Amino acid sequence: MxxxxxxxxxxxxxxxxxxxxxxxxxxxxxxxxxxxxxxxxxxxxxxxxxxxxxxxxxxxxxxxxxxxxxxxxxxxxxxxxxxxxxxxxxxxxxxxxxxxxxxxxxxxxxxxxxxxxxxxxxxxxxxxxxxxxxxxxxxxxxxxxxxxxxxxxxKDEAKAVKTGLARGEAIGAGIELAREAANLPPNVATPTYLGEQVKAIGKSHGLKVEVLDQKAVEKLGMGSFLAVAKGSTEPLRFIVARYEGAAKTVAPVVLVGKGITFDSGGISLKPGAGMDEMKFDMGGAASVLGTLRAVAELKPKLNLVAIIAACENMPAGNAVKPGDVVTSMSGQTIEILNTDAEGRLILCDALTYAERFKPAVVVDIATLTGACVIALGGVRSGMYASDDELAGALLAAGDAALDPCWRMPLDEEYDDGLKSNFADVANVAGREGGSITAAKFLQRFASKYRWGHLDIAGTAWKGGGAKGSTGRPVGLLTHFVLSQGR
The missing domain is CATH 3.40.220.10 (Leucine Aminopeptidase, subunit E, domain 1)
Structure with a gap:
């Protein structure tokens, strides 16, 4: 338009x-x-x-x-x-x-x-x-x-109009890109496709982009990410893009997106009804893709790193099994009790990888838990943060973008359910507080920097007659990133 x-x-x-x-x-x-x-x-x-x-x-x-x-x-x-x-x-x-x-x-x-x-x-x-x-x-x-x-x-409103128009067009383009990526069928929007989309943005906006294949991921020691991907014949991709709008000495904002381009549940197979909607399980990756585009359009004076861990979660003879123990990039071992809790398994290695950028802040975005849908429905995304200042910034960004979130707790007691007799941590706890225990799992891998987590399982897409991606939380993320450059 x-x-x-x-x-x-x-x-x-x-x-x-x-x-x-x-x-x-x-x-x-x-x-x-x-x-x-x-x-x-x-x-x-x-x-x-x-x-x-x-x-x-x-x-x-x-x-x-x-x-x-x-x-x-x-x-x-x-x-x-x-x-x-x-x-x-x-x-x-x-x-x-x-x-x-x-x-x-x-x-x-x-x-x-x-x-x-x-x-x-x-x-x-x-x-x-x-x-x-x-x-x-x-x-x-x-x-x-x-x-x-x-x-x-x-006439005296010209400046406000110019600013709002530029931001609206950039965020709108990012939302549309995120919606399109998520709405595409999973045989089209593969991990390879996501890598190609980031490369295209990099080429058009002068960004540094790396798309790592399985061999490179193996070299990095991302055993948790590799475990999820091994049941699929579709090759994984680990995607990193860098927008550099400030001096190299300025610590970047890092966004990490969950890119499960189709989630069958793996060996812990999901019910067939509604499984088609698991193409939307890359909503976190789609939102990072859209935010990257929006920020690159607006050219703020800050540094941004976008990370997308992308693969499918499929059942196969060589797929990861309940009871398997894998070693993450951080060196922590993980007992996989449920292969359908795979998003946290790919994100934990991405969060460890983010350490190398010496970030000012890291926010991961994921369609992570059905428990968050039960807790907050489709109105607000679940938000977790390691400190009050970061939580306030994310809340303010959501309010400014009309893309709201709600802060959830991170009390230490929620860690108890993740204890394992056979590994450093289990990948799931009980049903109670499922979104919180998922966040507590991720927090173990994000201790070396300020960290936020957005569980967008209830907000990234709609079902029923209105089935389709919403493009959320591109608005929230863009406003948040822009606020970090002030």
């Missing part, structure tokens, strides 16, 4: 040239200074009972006298928050769907000021409204006719 900006005051909106004029109306009364033709149209619609100044209300009017745009879309915002404004944009653009409008202009009425965050969320909502997966679906609907969006703002 082509995004543009245009200077236009509230009293001159009727003269805006577009296929549709979208008027976002915040508050419970008409704003002072609104163009007379538009104010009259809104008052008439309210009087007729066709529209209300409430959140979620929309109305499409055609050929309004005195308004240049042939379509006028009224969208109630209610209380002017980022969340309500984004919802209003989505509702307004949904109301335009199928109406033939190629160019829409959006005006903000009743807001105290047009912030960069509001512009960012407008852009993200617009990108979400027109997204359709079509790579392997020839029968998918044609691309949306709406392909141009003009944001209308006062």
């Amino acid at each position: 082509d995004f543009r900006t245009q200077s236009a005051s509230l009293d001159a909106l009727a003269g805006v040239n577009a296929d549709a004029l979208v008027l976002l109306l915040a508050g419970d009364s008409l704003p002072v200074g609104l163009d007379a033709a538009l104010a009259g149209a809104v008052k008439d619609a309210i009087k007729l009972g066709d529209f209300e100044l409430k959140a979620g209300k929309t109305l499409v009017l055609q050929r309004v006298a005195g308004v240049k745009a042939p379509r006028l879309v009224l969208a109630g915002v209610g209380k002017p928050t980022l969340k309500s404004a984004r919802a209003a944009v989505l509702a307004a653009l949904a109301a335009l769907k199928g109406r033939g409008a190629a160019h829409a202009a959006i005006a903000y009425a009743g807001f105290e000021a047009l912030s960069d965050s509001l512009v960012e969320q407008t852009v993200l909502a617009a990108k979400e409204a027109v997204y359709v997966y079509r790579h392997t679906k020839p029968s998918a609907p044609a691309a949306a006719k709406l392909n141009k969006l003009t944001l209308l703002a006062a």
Whole structure:
């Protein structure tokens, strides 16, 4: 979608040239200074009972006298928050769907000021409204006719608009990349495919990229990662990309993504119902991929390292078995009690590998546990952090991006369930507190730096009729990375 900006005051909106004029109306009364033709149209619609100044209300009017745009879309915002404004944009653009409008202009009425965050969320909502997966679906609907969006703002809001537009377009591109990667079928989005995607970003944005094969991973001593991959004929990939926007002496932010491109559960085989959705088990890797793209577009003055450990988890005669003991890159031995708890097994070696970058902070992202879905549903991602400052930064980033998380505990007592008679640690504990004990397992391999963990099992994708990747938490991660450069 082509995004543009245009200077236009509230009293001159009727003269805006577009296929549709979208008027976002915040508050419970008409704003002072609104163009007379538009104010009259809104008052008439309210009087007729066709529209209300409430959140979620929309109305499409055609050929309004005195308004240049042939379509006028009224969208109630209610209380002017980022969340309500984004919802209003989505509702307004949904109301335009199928109406033939190629160019829409959006005006903000009743807001105290047009912030960069509001512009960012407008852009993200617009990108979400027109997204359709079509790579392997020839029968998918044609691309949306709406392909141009003009944001209308006062002259003194130009700086905020420019900042929000740049950030929204970059994060939006990252979200779309993450969604596409996760939505692709697992016979297409393989570990090799992920490596190729990172190489493509590296080539287009001047990043340093390494894609390690099995031989290189064996040389590094990643016995835990190798154990998960051995049951599949699809070759593993260990992917490292470096964005360098600051001096080499500046410690980098490191993001680590779980890239299980298909998870059968291995020998601890999952039930067949819903197993197709295990193509989304690389949602952590997809979000790192999208965040890397967004950060590279924005060019902040910081250093970022993106690490993706990618493989399949499959049953086979040579697959890892319950009861096997493997040696991780850290030297710690792991008793594998359940092969379906494989994400932590590939992440632990990636977390050890991250030590070599002497990072300022490391955050791993994984569709790790069904327990987190039970705890938090699909609204907030589970968040764990080694210190309060990091937890606060992740919470703030999630709130700023409308991609929220919730801090979970890391009490030492949760370690008890991971004790093993035959290894340094078991890969699972009991059912109780499953997301927490998974995080406690990972924490053992992240003791040499500040560490955060996002369990996105409930937020990375949706099931049912809306089945598909959400692209989360690209927004949260991008805002977090940007905050580390301040």
